[in-house]
Amino acid sequence: MKRFLETGNFAITEGAILAGCRFFCGYPITPATELAEAMSKRLPQEGGVYLQAEDECGAMHVCIGASLGGMKAMTATSGPGYILYADPFGWALGCEMPLVVVNSGRVGPVSGITGAPGQGEFYLTRYPTQGGNFECITLAPNSAQEAMAMVVEAFYLAERFRMPITVLGDQLITDGFEDITVPENEDEMKEMGFRTWPRGSCAGPNFYPFTDDLDIPPVQMGSGAGGLCSDWTPTVEGYDIEEVEAHHKHAYRLIYKVRNHRDLFNHLYEKKYMDDDPDLVVVSYGTPSRVVNTAVDKARSLGMKVGALRLINLWPFPDEHFTRKTKYLTVELNWDGQLVREVQRAAPKDAAVHFLGTCGDLPTIPDLLENFEKLLKNQPLERKGWELEAW
């Protein structure tokens, strides 16, 4: 194994290549530009193809084309580019093309600040396109090392579920440096828990079955098998049709192939001090979870019975972690409160769910400790310069 100091962008590149990705198309945007740069250097060395598109919408369409041609493909951007994936994302979901999409979140809305982290796309990764009638899978690492692992995992899930998977990072993960360990062969990959799935080609005659079955290879254009890859409702036989009954079967598949196979990714979470029925559970994902972990360690040393739950698999939302009737606090990199709404929905009706957000920078440990203490004493969370909110 190789070990060195590198950025999350570099770690993601290596992860993608280890997973068999040989095609990248993107459009530069901070903090994902270095990922494109690393891909442009590394892919040709591995016999792969790097392409820069005219914009993000075009980039993801090109990736779908590469996937249709039998390649494992990836694109990467930040929030302002992720929104431009809306059109191709729907096509990839609907015609079941495996792809990996990396979103390195920065503070928004719109362009916001290039060099400041944000978590404004929690819901956008659940609804990245219009129309409904689908489920999405989103993985949110909290370090460069885990970003590499989650990109490998995303390629694995993309193949098995036959769909685009979002890896949701933030500027601190992708742009920040960290010591990373890169496996150099398959044995080392297995040792690190990396799993891969080969690309197959659907030989028909059932191209779009109406079951929730996994492990059906994607349709490959030019393979002679006879399947179409249209943006209209597909039939089992691989042609398209505008007919409600066929669409019911299609929608059932897009929703339930994910909902019925959550065992493949529902182990992706981290719990800390959760075994002694904590009085406060701090819920977070991505980089804020690292500050939360340090703060929770300190809180415990000060006698506060606080636990930490870090989500890695964000969508479908893991409701099963929220069965306790206790106090919850979400810590997020936004001021509007996104994760908190989902925790409110998932938690028991009489549980108290609170929110602490920061905008463009991480929370500090003293701030977190102060808020933990207030909640444990049943005091309201006041925010300087803000009127008191319901959270």
Next chain:
Amino acid sequence: MKDRLEIVASGFGGQGVVRLGQVLGEAAVKEGLRVTMLKSHGTEMRGGYVRAQVVLSPKTIDSPMCENPDFFIALSSAAYNRFKDTVPEDGVILFDPAFVEEIDEKLACTHRELPAKQLAMDNFGRPIFSNSIALGAMAKLLENELDKEVILESLLEIIPKFHDKNREAFQVGYDYMS
């Protein structure tokens, strides 16, 4: 070493702030330590505000933020004024008087002056070597945590050109702090 060592470097874009953090981080990786380094910067490539926050530890690092840095390398007045109050009593502020004209005498931490720009001009006739001088000075200050030769080796790996002069500059900084 302690469980968590925090180093902050901050100044303008183009001064090599990120490189400085990167060299110390790479040396720590070579020493088998865990490392995180956050970089914050404005949109400009040169002239904008830049900060590198480096955390070194023998253990897994949770928070990558330097809330109370053990060492703060101040390369502009703005950076000095912004972060000086975060340095704890036993912390050290290393500052270049060419950029930080006035220091806060009320602070409890230790100030160490390093005229890196002046030393670079005197020894090499170019300010570009001040970064390697600062790294040499840091190698002295971090002598209980990181091997001087490992920092130098990392510097020569990361900085592609003028290896002889950078090696000399590194020694100038090291000697100045000794």
